[in-house]
């Protein structure tokens with residue numbers, strides 16, 4: 020059985036030693052019935068010849084930005100339109116930086132700018148280069164733009180170092196690509212509403228109470244839902260993250276604001292995912308002037324906020340609803356009890372013992388529903404969000420009711 024029948028895959032090869040594996044990658048992609056065209060950077064050609072890749076792909080290899088042989092002299096536009104997927108393997112640190120900055124001074128970077136195709140990168144570099152703050156920053160920026168990252172793997176490197184930075188093996192890349200393509204349009208037309216980030220509860224005009232939530236998980240879930248074809252609305256607290264490409268976003272302040280915005284948006288949603296870290300208590304009175312430090316102690320009287328997740332499920336019982344639970348202990352017991360208490364369809368629970376999860380790039384989840392359970396091991400929040408959305412899509416599509424607006 021072939022897993023990529025008729026998919027137009029543009030394989031971008033940049034200049035790293037892992038480029039020697041590209042020949043095998045092309046062979047495996049062709050074996051899965053994909054149409055493969057190859058675009059090489061100048062330095063990639065120092066590691067492997069275009070002729071090898073031409074022979075394996077059955078197509079001429081593209082290397083020049085200005086190509087008189089291209090039908091309209093615009094090889095980059097023709098390739099950009101042709102591709103269903105652009106897969107860059109290996110993607111060097113330099114290539115990731117150039118994609119981040121939107122450079123367009125060679126064929127590969129220009130095609131990436133000119134294309135609306137799904138962009139996937141399989142990084143390959145020395146482990147120090149991978150760890151460097153600049154590379155990690157570039158990677159996060161790309162992921163927020165909806166770029167998918169495969170790997171890298173850990174192990175002994177060509178330079179003799181050991182660590183993260185090896186390109187995934189060609190067979191693993193093809194397997195991940197096939198699974199991405201299979202879920203590509205799974206949520207086509209499904210309206211997904213997501214809450215994310217922290218809330219701010221005002222004390223006086225200059226102070227508020229908040230929490231450590233960075234919003235990374237919720238934003239990664241939003242990106243994953245978009246890449247599966249969903250229409251995504253994000254109701255977010257204040258975070259230091261850009262709105263993911265293709266997502267509509269409303270920024271809210273307090274738990275009460277977030278509740279109102281979510282109640283409003285839920286009228287037109289099919290799936291609701293509550294990742295926000297909502298304040299459980301808010302000050303009873305907000306001082307209208309800045310509180311002066313006259314007294315030795317300060318007492319704040321607090322009252323419970325409304326539970327957004329539970330309220331949404333009560334108001335719209337047909338909405339497929341997914342909650343999150345952050346626990347320091349007895350993860351599964353609390354997860355199951357929250358699932359029942361709030362009448363949820365699914366719950367994703369994670370451990371926050373020893374500073375885990377909050378503001379970290381990685382996380383692990385126990386995903387629980389009425390008659391099932393899956394453990395998603397510790398991984399990058401974007402990969403985790405994709406795995407979670409695949410579970411959500413599977414459960415949602417299984418239980419799908421005719422969609423209608425919940426007026």
Ligand code: CTP
Pocket residue numbers: 214274293294295296297298299324325326327328329341342343344345357
């Ligand atoms: N949640 C919400 N509105 C609130 C509080 C929580 O929507 N006012 C949502 C969160 O987005 C998350 C889930 O509820 O999806 C967390 O459940 P909750 O029982 O509130 O967790 P904790 O606050 O950790 O509860 P507990 O104190 O019982 O552990």
